[in-house]
Amino acid sequence: MSFEFVIFLLAGAALGGFINGLAGFGTALFALGFWLQIMPPVQAVAIVVVMSVVSGLQGVWLVRRAMMSQRRRLARFLLPALPGIPLGVAALSVLSADVLKAVIAGFMLLYGGFFGFRAALPKFERPTPVGDMAVGFLGGVLGGAASLSGALPTMWCALRPWPKAEVRAVLQPFNVTVLGLTALTLAIQGTYDRETLIFIAVALPVTMISAQIGIAVFKRLNDDGFRRLVIAMMLVSGVMLLARVAL
Template sequence: MTAQTILFLALGAAAGGFINGLAGTGTALFALGFYLLVLDPLTAVAIVATMSALTGLQGLWVVRQAIFANIPRLLRFLVPGVIGVPLGVMLLASIDARTLRLAISGMLIFYGVYFGFRAALPAFERRTPVWDGLIGFVGGVGGGAASVSGAIPAMWLSLRPWPKGEVRAVLQPYNFVLLGMTAGLLAWNGAFDAQALTALAVTVPAGLAVAQVGIFTFRRLSDTGFRRLLILLCLAMGIGILVQELL
């Protein structure tokens, strides 16, 4: 492995680890661009999924109390999401993943622009168990079909005026489980060859270390500041997906 390869892997791990520690989502958006410069697409996706799941363990520990206090809420998102992942993989044979990613990109950009620069954030307070389950399912399908599992849930959760720990107590374990499933499926299909294992030896320690910086920043954000961060992250994800698909 060349010094240039190690540099790009480390930069991707640092970018992805920071945003995972900060927001609990968005790892692929910030890391994948670096990885694709030095790895083939399958290996790059496998590395991102694995690194995101492993760095996400630290974020799970940070919000563990909020997770255990709101397990029924989490399961409303998580169980349908788990069901949606294999369905999304099956749909790959009959849909155009690029078109789906462009459609999701447009939604994210519109949402981020509309809400991200308003003085008052939206506040959708009433309980919506059916909608929560539907959002979780759609996120799972999007993850299986187009590797964008966190996009729709992030949009939905940023509408809720919950404390930041409660928002993250849904988003972090949701992404952890779905990305863990993705990494497992890729491992089953032989994605982790010698090159991938070497890349993991570089990316995982770097990602874990820099994620602590993101967690440090998260702890100092207000509840409103975290919600605004999620909305602006949706905008960044939308632009990132659009650029990836048009290049």
């Protein structure tokens, strides 16, 4: 590994772990922006799903009480996601690095714009089980294809009058489960070779420490501060990644 390679690997691990600890999602959005510069898409996604699961487990423990009180709500998202995972993994094998980077940059800008104008969007007060299941299925596909399982569920949950703990009680276990199964699928396909395991061993400690920092920040933010920080990080990172793709 060259010095530049190590810097990109650790930078992606640090930012990905921090945003996962802070928001309960987004490891892929930040980590893949770096890792797709230095490794092929399948390898980058294989590493990021492991990072997402390991750092996400810390967040699951944080919202365990809210999660247990909302088991049915979580199931509406999670069960339809399961058949979407192998479809996404199949799509990953044909995606180029530039296409995947453009998709991730697009989601970052969509995230930032969505949350920036969320106050003007309609709110769903009543249960919407069909919508929940459709979003869960698409989250499974995106999780298998690009480790982006939390993208659509995050925006969908933002249209509900749920406090941040309840939102996270859906997103965190949903992401951990979908990405854990994605990692298992990739392992069965033989994706985790010796080189990939070495990269994981180097990145994992940085991800874990950064996730703890993100969790500490999450505990200190009110709902409005939490929203503003996520918006800013998504917009700035999306613009930077899109610029790198265009150049």
